[in-house]
Amino acid sequence: MANLAPESSNAPIRVAVAGASGRMGRMLIEAIRDSGDCVLMGALDVPASLGIGSDATAFLGLASGVPITADIDQGLAGADVLIDFTRPEGTLAHLAACARLGVSAVVGTTGFTEAQKAEIAAHAQRIAMVMAPNMSVGVNVTLKLLDMAARALATGYDIEIIEAHHRHKVDAPSGTALKMGEVIAHALGRDLKECAVYAREGVTGERDPSSIGFASVRGGDIVGDHTVLFAGTGERIEITHKSASRTTYAQGSLRAVRFLRGRTAGMFDMFDVLGLN
Structure with missing residues (x-):
């Protein structure tokens, strides 16, 4: 307190x-x-x-x-x-x-x-x-939207988080992407440490429906782009925030x-x- x-x-x-x-x-x-x-x-x-x-x-x-x-x-x-x-x-x-x-x-x-x-x-x-x-005020409003979306799309939707930043950023995934994952995992009653997937290569097998995937892009002078994809059967919902400055x-x-x-x-x-x- x-x-x-x-x-x-x-x-x-x-x-x-x-x-x-x-x-x-x-x-x-x-x-x-x-x-x-x-x-x-x-x-x-x-x-x-x-x-x-x-x-x-x-x-x-x-x-x-x-x-x-x-x-x-x-x-x-x-x-x-x-x-x-x-x-x-x-x-x-x-x-x-x-x-x-x-x-x-x-x-x-x-x-x-x-x-x-x-x-x-x-x-x-x-x-x-x-x-x-x-x-960013916009990013934090986006986090609130993600909490709402995750609760409504708790079953039947695969969740992937894609972030992109400039070539000089030294950590990945971005802190914002991880926060998005934490908000979504909390809304779903999951532990991000147990359900996060940070890399895929080779024969990975079918996707675990309880996982939350992350992908990081680094290049140029991108200030910060974040997209969360809720991929269901017959539809996809994407919630995106892009920083220009x-x-x-x-x-x-x-x-x-x-x-x-x-x-x-x-x-x-x-x-x-x-x-x-």
Whole structure:
């Protein structure tokens, strides 16, 4: 159960961004600058980043007075909340500092192990956190639709999840695809760990009707496409979400930031943020 603090004033929410030199980091920084109710307070990146020491909004031709730093404490100083879309190891280090400093967090990083997820859950006992594999409002509405579809199509339909991303993505299936699988499996009363099929090659035999299949495509600059296929006899239902820009992730992240205002502890997801639970 999350703890709620008294509502704060209408002062701007002070936000720090991890991975500030990357594509997503820059998108977040621009969204914060344009938001009207948030202000950039800190910018973090790895020590090897060429952006270290430069102004966080230099890529916009503007000066924010916020330098990009590899010093976690410096990057979080004065911040109310951190937005982190980096890598599991980096995110864990950032969250440990957030828990120590009392900084809330919005986490869009994917690829965590079960042990790492347990570590994050422990941090959420000390700080408020929104964690979701995809911050897009549209994706999370799609997840709700998938829950409804899976319950209605529980028998007689084979379920396959197909996702496509850019050539630089390092994990597969995507965190969003896995979340889709988890939502569907839960709706069907199954355990995804037991029914997921991640690869097919050679003579595989007939399809197990209780399985949920995954297929991953990597290439070009695809931001993120996800399709869930419910294949029955005589008909197919496809539920698809396609991202054309990372702007959707940035705007969803800011909705999560606003949701955390006044909350002091607890683990939340985008269903909580959007009122879909």
